Amino acid sequence: MKSLAQALSVARKDLAIELRTKESINAAGAFAVVILLLFSFAFDPGADATREIGGGLLWLVFAFAGALIFNRGFARELPNDCLDTLLSSAVSGASLLLGKSFANLLMLLAVEFLSLFVFGIFYDVRWWLRPLELAALCVLATWGISVIGAVFGALTVNLRLRELMLPVIIYPLLIPLLIAAIEITNALFSNRPLGSYELLWGRVLLVFDIVFTALAMALAETILVN
């Protein structure tokens, strides 16, 4: 499908730039590690209770680090009027948003992997016990975050208060997704079987992803062309 190919080209271009400059990943990765460190002063890192809230800790770290990545996402199109060039090219608005979401997804997954590693060491949590389920959860939840990040990164790109507005707008919207991810992660870290309660949250994740991806595609032109 042509739109998909265009989206992948956009993602590939963004990742090429990111691999060369490493701006977003370095900033987001460092930020994640710092927050994990700060949390260690807020909670007793070794206690059993920490294992119960580990999911919450991690997904907050991912959300905060994500904002740094999403800010850069469309901001890197501003110099030299590259955004205008892209919008007037054969790439449709929906493909552009999709491509940016793919790039956000991969960058945030990289930061998440780093964070999990550091988290396991700092907090003595064995996060690798259920790798496939954890991977599936991370991809599903991170996709939702990435789409919202791409949409509102585009929406706020020309605003003077972009760095402030983006987190303020996206965090309340992400609450259902974060709750779902946290609940499932807590179950996985405690090595509990995924019961009907966790599967309910899995469905919430799926609905969130589908609804907001569709909405993003539908409103892409409205948001990008103004």
Next chain:
Amino acid sequence: MPQAIELDRLWKFYGDYPALRDLSLNIAQGACCALLGRNGAGKTTLLRILAGLSPFQRGTVRVCGESPRSEKARRLNGFLGHGIGVYEDLSGLENLTFFARVAGIERPASASAHWLERVGLARAASMPVRQFSRGMRQRLALARAFLHAPSVLLLDEPFTALDDRAIAMLTELLTEARRRGATLVLSTHQLREALAIASHVALIENGRLCYAGERTGDMLEDPALLYRLYTKLGAA
């Protein structure tokens, strides 16, 4: 004669303020239209609407028979705005390959290499644009705009800030584009260069079209003629 661009009673508002008022203009395929007018007249606004970068509120706009945001129009147009439209952190080759790929060109990498050769940047192919000189950036921008052989070229003050080499290259590319039947719309303050290649002229003031017609010999001799005749400004 098929019309490449058709504007019918176009109005563009910023809130309640009309930036473009009741603009009706047809540009035939193969024509080269110079868009004249002082700063703030609406030239850039009009070009952006044609390029699909700006919505409009009333009237109709057709580029190659379709809406400017349609896939066909965007595929066929080439836009050169004020910015050079290339990524600083990628090399010249990577930039062109990306734009070639999204334009659907077969073998994007070799097409890009060919164009780099054409604009004299072959030796700098793997150098990041960040390290380019100003003249090199201008030439890369030209390559990016002409790479996919657009049928409709929309150029916003293309001669501004170009060095001589780039001006010569641009003129050559424009002539070649006209030869293959492309339609050109260029806004400009450089009256002489533009009028030399233009077949038609459109003058905009305060968002209104004051004059539209063929470029005559009078205009070549006295480029400020139109401003004197049709606007309230007097001599430009």
Next chain:
Amino acid sequence: MRDKFVVALAVAAGVLLAFNLYRIFLVLPDEALQGAIYRIIFFHVPAAITGMIGYFAALLLSLAYLSFGNFRYDSLAASVVEVSVVFSVVNIVTGSIWARVIWGIWWTWDYRLTSALVCVLIFSGYLMLRRAIDEPTQRARLSAALCVFGCIDVVIVWKSIEWFRTQHPGPVLSIRTGGGRIDPAMEQMLYLNFAAILMIAIALVLIRTRQEATAREIDSLRRIANAA
């Protein structure tokens, strides 16, 4: 004509509210289990419902703007959101006071209060976005897009937080009148005060809409002056 209608509406709302206040504080007896504080329900619940109606109306108005491009829809949407946020805050504050008197704590993580808070945050973001964009057409389009996202998210937020708070293992606090059916006199009062609050809300929306239109007119005059 329109101004007369707004004034008439405001006066009518004021009269009804005065009448309601008289009945609430001087006529109705105390509730059996909660005492005097239960009267807060006559403000808490109507404010909540007015807020939710407002958010739903804002969704429709935003979709109307995106479809038709008429600025009237944008002005209305912005005004409705602003007034709805105010009433949601009233809802949250009255809920908080109620919790303080009944349970001794200023905040309970009751799912309705929490969801109301999230709604306030989402639509505060909308209001902040509007303030950050100067150009009216861009402001209208982008805030309409945000409103659509926000309103659809509100649905998911409400259900999610409800499931989180009611199905999550652990203690759950809930604000309800102490069980049993509501007394018919109280129920009637609830509807009457809901009517008064809704009328106030509509009057505020109309006043605010006029301000938005005037601001747009000023913006265009400024552009005309700059262009000359």
